[in-house]
Amino acid sequence: MGKLDAFVITFSNPSGVFYAGTVLEGCVTVVLKDSMEMRGIRLTFEGGSHVSWTETRETGTGDNKSTEHVTYSASEKYFDQEVLLHGIWPSQGRSTTKLPEGVHTFPFQFHLPPGLPSSFEAGEGNIRYLIKCKIDKPWKHDHKTKRPFTIIGILDLNSDLTNSQRVQGIKEKRLCCLCCKSGPISVSFHLDQKGFVPGEVIRPMAEISNGSSRKMNKSFVELKMITTLYAEGSTHVTNKTVARLTRPSIEGHSEDVWSGEEIVIPPLPPSFLLGCKIIDVKYIVQLSVDPAGPAIDLKIPLDVVIGTIPLMSVVQQRPPMAPVGFDGVSSWPTVPSPDSGIAQYPPNMPPPSYNESITGRVSIKDTDDEYTHGDLSFAPSYTYYNWGRTPSAMPEPMGKQ
Known part of the structure; x- marks a missing residue:
């Protein structure tokens, strides 16, 4: 890693779970073993969905019969916003600044739009939310890191x-x-x-x-x-x-x-x-x-x-129990305020916990992630209410369905 000892994105809410319409808060931490020359540090908030699948079909008849593969794809963009944490934008030139040795913390806030769909990961489609950060070095490979997070859309x-x-x-x-x-x-x-x-x-x-x-x-x-x-x-x-x-x-x-x-x-x-x-x-x-x-x-x-x-x-018949670690004081994912017009949790009911999806983790590595830091595997976390029972496990495949 050379001069760069650590380059991480953290959230004020450790679970990395947020509701549409609330404020996402966190910080970027850069730890340098020696001073580093750079043009700037930029942070990007991205949210969108993508699907892609391939179908096989036969065309023609007789000797002209052939098989072709047809790929269908579509995308939606929910937000894409970039902010400057340090230095200058690329459009402002190629001049650089030196970030000295030591620990540097850059806080950020981003107001999530209302009405966002819940995070979702499957083999041929996803709804994915990411924060990406780049240390822009005009004459060398940029340093990159990214952190996925979960959005939960409310369904009352x-x-x-x-x-x-x-x-x-x-x-x-x-x-x-x-x-x-x-x-x-x-x-x-x-x-x-x-x-x-x-x-x-x-x-x-x-x-x-x-x-x-x-x-x-x-x-x-x-x-x-x-x-x-x-x-x-x-x-x-x-x-x-x-x-x-x-x-x-x-x-x-x-x-x-x-x-x-x-x-x-x-x-x-x-x-x-x-x-x-x-x-x-x-x-x-x-x-x-x-x-x-x-x-x-x-x-x-x-x-x-x-x-x-x-x-x-x-x-009313049987309230769920408070999740492990919830004390009513520490940071916990919250739904939007009542004046937002979005449904609230029933009064006096403890919030749910947030557990990784039973469907498992997926790779979020892209083709341009060769020099990207961070955990490049991810599973969304969803609401889970504690009624004192262990969730059913993903079943083994059956021979006859």
Whole structure:
């Protein structure tokens, strides 16, 4: 690193989590082992979304038949602002100044625009927020560092009455062919409410009647995240199971009941990603019954909403506990003030904690990051309410879905 001993961006809020419409505060620290000549130090605040995927399709017929790969992409920019922390702008010339040996701290503030979509990371799309800093050295490689941070867009479950209402589905399926007789598989499936927050429990309730003579290998309930990307008039849909419960086999002409099993919702982005036009996220809780032998599973999907502010009815019945480390005094992510017009947390309720997304970390390294300092892997952190339960882990893939 030569003269540069440290070059880091830190936030006043150590979690690196912020709400749209609030003020992001922090500082850039430069530690030099010897004086360094530079034109200046510049800081950039960036926020935007990007999607890109490739589809394979066949064109032509006969001898003229060929395969082509078509890539679709789209981007949105939410903000891009640069500020000068030290020295001069490039447009002001090439003159330099010397920053002496020692520790140098440059504080910053940035007012985040309201209505920003929540951070999101997936293989083919992201909503990403970054602070980048550059030590501008006109005759040498610039020193760079960057720090991602999480934006949480508020989704108040109390804003839609249907989120507190029961959701249900009923389905029947016959397995036999015309040459034999067998009764149907009948399933009734429901959830007591539609809206949930991470940390809350989903209790699937179901009655399964196996009127056939065939054994059912298992029944299972999955929380699925369905992501839709939009670009150039096309869409790309991915389906990820983020939690799963399984019950054992059901013999022919017998019944089974789901009545006490629990899915504890892990840290996940809120539904819809409001504010983004090119990425949409929805969730379903799906019950599947898996027949033995060659047959398609019976499936009942129920739409659910994952929010960031819980239903008042849930909080009144059993308030969540304060997160570990919260003392009401130290820096903690806060929602915008009441006069902002944005929904607030219910009164007297402790704030959530902020936990890394269950979907894991991704690389945020770009092609021009050869000389960039900092941690170049990142996972957004989302709201997580402490009702004293451990979040469900990402399930292992199943052979038959």
